[in-house]
Amino acid sequence: MVRRRLSDVAVKSRLEGLADVVLDAAKKSKDPAISIPVRSLSNVTFDPKRRIIEMGENTQDRTFFNLGMARKFMQTMLIGAACKELFEEKVTTSLRELYYRTKHTLAGSSENTFDDQAESDPIIEDLEVTLDSLREELHVRAESAGTIVGPVTLVDDGDVIDCARLGKGGYAVPSIVEPEEIKIKKCSAKFILLVEKGTQWNRLSEDKFWKKHNCVLLTGNGQPPRGVRRLTRRLHDEYKLPVYVLVDNDPWGYYIYSVVKQGSINLAYESQRMAIPDAKFIGLSSRDPEKYKLPRNVGIKLNDKDISRAKEILAYPWFKKKEWQEEIKHMIASGLKYELDALANKNFRYLTTDYLPRKLREKDWLD
Amino acid sequence: MPRGARERNRLRSAAQFPLRPPRPSVKSLGFETRVAREKRTTQKDPPPNETKAAPEIAQKLAAKQREISISEFFTKNRHLLGFDSPRRALLTAVKEAVDNALDACEEAEIKPEVAVKIEAVANGAEPPASVFQAERFRVTVEDNGPGIVKEQISKIFAKLLYGSKFHRLRMSRGQQGIGISAAGMYGQLTTGKPTRVISRIGSKKQAHYMEIALDTKKNEPIVGVNRTTDWDRPHGTSVSIEMEGRYAEGRQSIEEYLEQTSIANPHVVLTYVSPKGETKTYPAAVAVLPHAPKEIKPHPHGIELGILLKMLQDTPSRWVSGFLSSDFSRVSPRLAAQICREAGIDPKAKPRRLGGAEAEALYKVIQKTKIMAPPTDCLSPIGEPQILAGLAKQIRADFYTAVTRRPAVYRGNPFVIEAGLAFGSGNFAQKQKEAAEEGPKAEGEDNDKEVEMARLMRFANRVPLLYQQSACAIHKSVIETNWRSYGVGQSRGALPQGPMVIFVHMASVWVPFTSESKEAIASYDEILKEVKLALQEAGRRLGVYVRRRELAQAEFKRRNIFALYIPEVAAATRKLKGKAVDIEALKARLQKMAVKLTGGEKTDALLKKNNPVAQLPSTIVAGEENIKQQAPNDKQTDKRKKRQ
Numbered sequence A: 001m002v003r004r005r006l007s008d009v010a011v012k013s014r015l016e017g018l019a020d021v022v023l024d025a026a027k028k029s030k031d032p033a034i035s036i037p038v039r040s041l042s043n044v045t046f047d048p049k050r051r052i053i054e055m056g057e058n059t060q061d062r063t064f065f066n067l068g069m070a071r072k073f074m075q076t077m078l079i080g081a082a083c084k085e086l087f088e089e090k091v092t093t094s095l096r097e098l099y100y101r102t103k104h105t106l107a108g109s110s111e112n113t114f115d116d117q118a119e120s121d122p123i124i125e126d127l128e129v130t131l132d133s134l135r136e137e138l139h140v141r142a143e144s145a146g147t148i149v150g151p152v153t154l155v156d157d158g159d160v161i162d163c164a165r166l167g168k169g170g171y172a173v174p175s176i177v178e179p180e181e182i183k184i185k186k187c188s189a190k191f192i193l194l195v196e197k198g199t200q201w202n203r204l205s206e207d208k209f210w211k212k213h214n215c216v217l218l219t220g221n222g223q224p225p226r227g228v229r230r231l232t233r234r235l236h237d238e239y240k241l242p243v244y245v246l247v248d249n250d251p252w253g254y255y256i257y258s259v260v261k262q263g264s265i266n267l268a269y270e271s272q273r274m275a276i277p278d279a280k281f282i283g284l285s286s287r288d289p290e291k292y293k294l295p296r297n298v299g300i301k302l303n304d305k306d307i308s309r310a311k312e313i314l315a316y317p318w319f320k321k322k323e324w325q326e327e328i329k330h331m332i333a334s335g336l337k338y339e340l341d342a343l344a345n346k347n348f349r350y351l352t353t354d355y356l357p358r359k360l361r362e363k364d365w366l367d
Numbered sequence B: 001m002p003r004g005a006r007e008r009n010r011l012r013s014a015a016q017f018p019l020r021p022p023r024p025s026v027k028s029l030g031f032e033t034r035v036a037r038e039k040r041t042t043q044k045d046p047p048p049n050e051t052k053a054a055p056e057i058a059q060k061l062a063a064k065q066r067e068i069s070i071s072e073f074f075t076k077n078r079h080l081l082g083f084d085s086p087r088r089a090l091l092t093a094v095k096e097a098v099d100n101a102l103d104a105c106e107e108a109e110i111k112p113e114v115a116v117k118i119e120a121v122a123n124g125a126e127p128p129a130s131v132f133q134a135e136r137f138r139v140t141v142e143d144n145g146p147g148i149v150k151e152q153i154s155k156i157f158a159k160l161l162y163g164s165k166f167h168r169l170r171m172s173r174g175q176q177g178i179g180i181s182a183a184g185m186y187g188q189l190t191t192g193k194p195t196r197v198i199s200r201i202g203s204k205k206q207a208h209y210m211e212i213a214l215d216t217k218k219n220e221p222i223v224g225v226n227r228t229t230d231w232d233r234p235h236g237t238s239v240s241i242e243m244e245g246r247y248a249e250g251r252q253s254i255e256e257y258l259e260q261t262s263i264a265n266p267h268v269v270l271t272y273v274s275p276k277g278e279t280k281t282y283p284a285a286v287a288v289l290p291h292a293p294k295e296i297k298p299h300p301h302g303i304e305l306g307i308l309l310k311m312l313q314d315t316p317s318r319w320v321s322g323f324l325s326s327d328f329s330r331v332s333p334r335l336a337a338q339i340c341r342e343a344g345i346d347p348k349a350k351p352r353r354l355g356g357a358e359a360e361a362l363y364k365v366i367q368k369t370k371i372m373a374p375p376t377d378c379l380s381p382i383g384e385p386q387i388l389a390g391l392a393k394q395i396r397a398d399f400y401t402a403v404t405r406r407p408a409v410y411r412g413n414p415f416v417i418e419a420g421l422a423f424g425s426g427n428f429a430q431k432q433k434e435a436a437e438e439g440p441k442a443e444g445e446d447n448d449k450e451v452e453m454a455r456l457m458r459f460a461n462r463v464p465l466l467y468q469q470s471a472c473a474i475h476k477s478v479i480e481t482n483w484r485s486y487g488v489g490q491s492r493g494a495l496p497q498g499p500m501v502i503f504v505h506m507a508s509v510w511v512p513f514t515s516e517s518k519e520a521i522a523s524y525d526e527i528l529k530e531v532k533l534a535l536q537e538a539g540r541r542l543g544v545y546v547r548r549r550e551l552a553q554a555e556f557k558r559r560n561i562f563a564l565y566i567p568e569v570a571a572a573t574r575k576l577k578g579k580a581v582d583i584e585a586l587k588a589r590l591q592k593m594a595v596k597l598t599g600g601e602k603t604d605a606l607l608k609k610n611n612p613v614a615q616l617p618s619t620i621v622a623g624e625e626n627i628k629q630q631a632p633n634d635k636q637t638d639k640r641k642k643r644q
């Protein structure tokens, strides 16, 4: 099901296709146009059978002789050329370095090719979808901001890493975890717990929760980066481990869960190799404060932004299940959101000793 | 009659001369009303609801009631005349003297040359460390006007409410006969020094030198030195006043006043020697003098009942009908007879004998009778070419326009509104070039440009108004004008934004100031409306210019953008595809496509031919050509130029 990783040769020839666009157009005296798939809610569909978000067929032409697009066209060409350079030099780079590499002042003006990184990042994403090549295949690293601990043994650059013997700190998940880079040598865990926040991950790691419950603990510090999502997916695929997601009880928590489960809207083209349609939502649920008797004063009032975001989420096709509609509506009705940290109100180890064990025992999760 | 009341009446009659221009509003002006009010407050009238023991209180109060000398009044009411702070006092003194000089020159049909000199004067032994710390100054204003006969000098400079302009309805800078003597008195009160005057009325006569102080109790001049002197000017007047003051630069400074005076009076040559010793000259930009305004009689619709009563008393006419037709403008003998008939008054009745009820009936009939608008030859607007010359002379801008409205009338007073705009910083083409040459910018560096507010210049009878801007009808009209529709930014209730000078002038036989310091014009609907109409016309022209400039800029930018990006795209193509790509050939090809796609030379021609700015009336555009000359790859245009 997952598409095989493209070879450098294949990506290189796709990159050269950009140059052909310009050369052909110049020959025919036509406006050069790059056809770019649209990356927005209007161009994603939820496939109910495969249970992932997929990108639609809509594309938009980015042409050069058009005032609104000329700059972006020029930028696309610059980033494309910089990727070619990465291949030639046989290096990988970060988004930020790529920004600095391609930033310069246009001759005879005070205009810069890029004003800030916010301008160059989306161009990479455009290239990924246009060339149907992942950023790793373009030699661009995603940010790595995740950690793993648990009974898993990985091989990274020939080094054998036993994630059960790395103390409290765990192993930093790199941004590229494809089999060519990272091998999973052994895994005896029974399930994966993916935690939204580093604080709770630390708590569970310190308490050796993974040992007692024989699981893998992963966190992405907020919205999990690609490396974390991809590693989770590989453990799920290769060792058939169930995945439980633990997030704050707020609209952003729901969305993080849905990104893990069926992919993100902006990067829908990655769903195929990232999404885990079987992932479960273990908490915090809007029912938990009652069930676990969290006092009202550790809740936070939903603001206008929260409420409108929650309503947006209610409307996503992948949240249409009855339980989910009830879950979200219950949060809106209560007018409150809760952070995972609020569990500490009971006692510092409440998450480790009470909350999660009971959740697992009662199989109290949402799908 | 108690002495206080007598004094009050004397002042009132001094102020209400028969031909006194109609008062625009009861509360807005009257110096005498304020004197009266001042009296009342000194007397401490009991509040009306307090009724006990009135006779005893009256007795007590009587002991306190006494005459208030003019100097006491002046000291308490400095702000009314513009002497409330040392800084403003210095400006007001200059202003009063310069206004007088210009009035006098123009009346004598002499091209005015006025010299202003301000010197810091040591107060005691030690001279001040810097002119900004100095507390005492000598203001000297010299003109080449007709001069003043020696018998008049003392009264003009040392008697309040003495002048030649109050008693007639004619457009002039001064109106009240207070200005210069108030400045002299302020000097006397703060330094004890008399006003020094030199005046000469012709080359055959000797110049006269006089030192005059003011008897502040009697409002009479005290003449000190009084002799003839040598003076190099054939005719003219020099006034010198020593006074407490503060020197300042920038907004509301003497320099600003002189600059604006020179804009609104481009026929005048001004020289200014500042306390720092620097000399600045404001040259004339037009050779001809403004045409001399005619004197007119008041229009019947502009008077109040009180003034009608006074005029009935003072008229030399023996019949009411004669009084109506000879003391007012636009009243024919036939119309006078008709008014009398409708008011039920015998046309041959003696004006002085008319009872209160009859006078009131007469007043009411006058108000509702249709009477032709007053004549307008009493007005001497600056004129569109003159405003343009004045603005272009002092303000650096890219676009200038001027509008003189047709005369209009408020409360029987004819007036003309004029507006001018100077837009841009005068270096539009230069700026574009600089922007292109600025060099690399760091992240976030581009966004810190400040919003500049337009500068408003207000004038009444060619005199700049520097204070009380927000209380003025002109300001109100400017902020109520929708500048956005002319392509200029503006937030609600504020002046428009951008590098712009807004010039508005009101010319009238009687400018309705909100107070005696003559700084803000009262908001009559007719005035607001006229100012807005003038601004709208000027704004429309500005809009045409701004849109065209944007168009030229966009076109320039469009071509420029492609020209900027082509080398990048070509270089990237080569990087991607390798050495096989002929980068120069690719650039040339793309370049050719760019010119073709932006309309090529056709666009240039079109822009030139239908230049709507060139067809605007009373408008100057600076440096238009430069914009186009800069567009790169504009080879066609260049060739055409060479051929010419």
Ligand SMILES: Nc1ncnc2c1ncn2[C@@H]1O[C@H](COP(=O)(O)OP(=O)(O)OP(=O)(O)O)[C@@H](O)[C@H]1O
Residues within 6 Å of the ligand: B096, B100, B101, B104, B143, B145, B146, B147, B148, B156, B162, B163, B164, B165, B166, B173, B174, B175, B176, B177, B178, B179, B180, B181, B182, B237
């Ligand atoms: N430089 C001068 N040359 C000739 N006449 C002068 C000069 N300065 C003043 N006068 C005469 O003196 C009179 C009094 O001047 P003053 O400034 O006191 O009053 P004003 O100009 O009539 O009114 P305002 O109080 O509004 O200034 C003037 O009306 C004018 O006739």
Ligand SMILES: [Mg+2]
Residues within 6 Å of the ligand: B096, B099, B100, B173, B174, B175, B177, B178, B179, B180
């Ligand atoms: Mg005067």
